[in-house]
Structures are given as C-alpha cells and as structure tokens.
Amino acid sequence: MIYLDNSATTKPYPEVIESFVKVSTDYFGNPSSLHGIGTQAEKLLSTARKQIADLLKVKSAEVFFTSGGTEGNNLAIKGAALANQNRGKHIITTSIEHPSVMEAFQVLSEQGFAVTYLPVDATGRVSVVDLEKALREDTILVSIMHVNNEVGSIQPIAEIGELLKQYPQILFHVDHVQGIGKVDLSLIDAGIDLCTISGHKLHGLKGTGVLYIRQGVRIAPLFSGGNQEGQFRSGTENVAGIVALAKAMRISLNNCVLYAHKLKEIRTVFYHGLQEIDGVQVNSPVDGAPHIINFSVPGLKSEVLLHELETEGVYVSTTSACSSKKRTASKTVLEMYRNQERAESVIRISTSFHNEIEEAKQAIDAIGRAVAKLEKVMR
Secondary structure: OEEOEOOOOOOOOHHHHHHHHHHHHHOOOOOOOOOHHHHHHHHHHHHHHHHHHHHHOOOHHHEEEEOOHHHHHHHHHHHHHHHOHHHOOEEEEEOOOOHHHHHHHHHHHHOOOEEEEEOOOOOOOOOHHHHHHHOOOOEEEEEOOOEOOOOOOEOOHHHHHHHHOOOOOOEEEEEOOOOOOOOOOOOOOOOOOEEEEEHHHOOOOOOOEEEEEOOOOOOOOOOOOOOOHHHOOOOOOOHHHHHHHHHHHHHHHHHHHHHHHHHHHHHHHHHHHHHOOOOOEEOOOOOOOOOEEEEEOOOOOHHHHHHHHHHOOEEOEOOOOOOHHHOOOOHHHHHHHOOHHHHOOEEEEEOOOOOOHHHHHHHHHHHHHHHHHHHHHHO
C-alpha cells in the first residue's frame, strides 16, 4: 500500500497512541473535578497547554483546545465577527478557502455581514494589493489560509500580517491546518490574532485541535455550558487526546527540521514525473507546499481515476476530504484556471515524512498505467 492522502488525515505516531491509552487508563478524571483524580487530569491538561504554547512560541493563556479544524475555524470566524460587529460588519476572505471557512462566511452573510471574496491568480495566491484595496472603514476581520488544502499554494501570510498591522481594528485569522509541521509560520511575527490547527493532520488523533487566540482579542463562544477553556469553548476537555496532540506536534515540528529535504525531493519526483505523463496537467504551483501535488486529466472523472489507482494499491484523494463525496468540481482549480473540465478531473497527492522516494516513483508508474488504461477505454 502507498498512502498518499495525508492532507485528509495522517497515521498517528505510535507514541501518540501510547500516550492516549496511558492517559485514558490512568488519568481518566474530569479536569474540572476538585478531587485528586480530577486534579491529576487538570495538571496534565495544563502541561500539554504549556508544551503546545512553547512549540508555537506563544503564551499558555493564548492556547485553547477544540475538536479540530472545522470547529476552530467556525469559532474564530463567527466568534470574532459576532463579538466585534459593533465596530463594523465587513469581513474578507479568499475564493479558495476550506469549506469550514467558506460556509462560516456564508452564514455570517445571511446574518447581515458584508463579505468580500478575494480572487487568486494561476498559482492559487491572493494579491496583497487586492487585499489592501478591499479594506474598508468597517472591516473587522480578514481570514486567509496559510497553505491551500487542495493544491498546496502558500499564501503571503507574513506580508498580509505586515499590512494589517497598520489597521489594528482588523483581526487576522489564519487557517494553519495544512501548514503546521510542513511550512514555517511565526504567529507573532506575522501579526496573527487567531490561528487554527488540527491534530489529525499532523499525526495526532481525530477530534483534537488548537485555536490560538491572541491575548486581548474578543470572540463570542459558540457553545454555552460549563465555561471551560477560558469560557471560549465549553465542554469537558479531551485530556488524553490533548496530551497526544502535544506529543504529535512536538514530533512533527522536529520531523519538519529533520526531513524537510526528503519531503521536497519526493515532491520534485511527483512534479516532474506527472508532467511526463500524456494527458496530465499539474495544477499545483512549482513553489507550493512540500507535501501537496494536485493534477488533472481532463476527460477523466476524478473518482474513476482514484478507484483505478486504488486497485494498484495507491491511495489518493480528489478535492478536500470534506468535499470529495459531493462529487463536485474543484472550486480551487476552477478559480485558478477557469476551466470546468480541468476542475472536474482533479487528483490530490499528499505526502508525509513516512513516505519514501521509491514510493513516489512507483506511484508515478501506477498513475501512468491508470491514465493510459482509462483513456483507452474512453475512446
């Protein structure tokens, strides 16, 4: 098996599973309970919070635990907009965000907020100039993902953050789900106010995540209840999952330093290998994220090619995992190339530090065979 769907989910590290089992078995108490078992759980929770804060180079008081990227994005976007709507109701994002961002903005639009969707160029990037032109006196929030989940384009987050430092009334949210552990980003230097991270994208467990909220930023909670997580996110904390998340983040950030070159080499093999296959069009920019390569085979439906590759033991995806079952064209590729047929035939390859160069070569051969076979059938 060659697993190339790491942007959908990653395989947890063995140490992560061991941590989860250990904490679930020996420290199962509710961290809000006042007795000794609860106090043990609360200490583990506090330790994990500090560990993650140190890894992100932020304060412990700025780290809040969520169930993952979708909740984190919704809490950041809806929470920031609703808490600050007295200052304005104009919010900005891009045309190629993750569904959890796009649909959050749609909900706010239905509640009376004015939304500006920034376009992208053929590399999948937004223009800082376009963003500056879109700013208004009533703008209160800008939300832009770091690494696009479909094609791997890297947005100019540092430049955007530098621009927004001139507008202290505007909050800056970054969806860092696909970037964390793959592409460096300093939350402080980039002037980020809110940042979303998901555990299962960096070899942690599903149902875990982090929302960084810069100290002093006001957001409205989505859940009412027990006032956990500084009253931003009620609900009993998943202590075992959070401890496992801290371990996964530490290992992944260390692996980013140790194996970054290997990941780039694997991407190069895919990039050039795909370009040599007749009928294949590479959609990802040359200088995109090191773990994502997106391509199209116009005339072939994505799901048909995906299942053909599965028979070869190669596992890839079509659009983002949250959109793949809808069987719709890739909005990102459509925005980049304005070509419906190209957008309807996308395949996403997403690697991790567990992959090897030999696997990339084998996958390229399998893709070449699958494309030739299917095109012959289609004639």
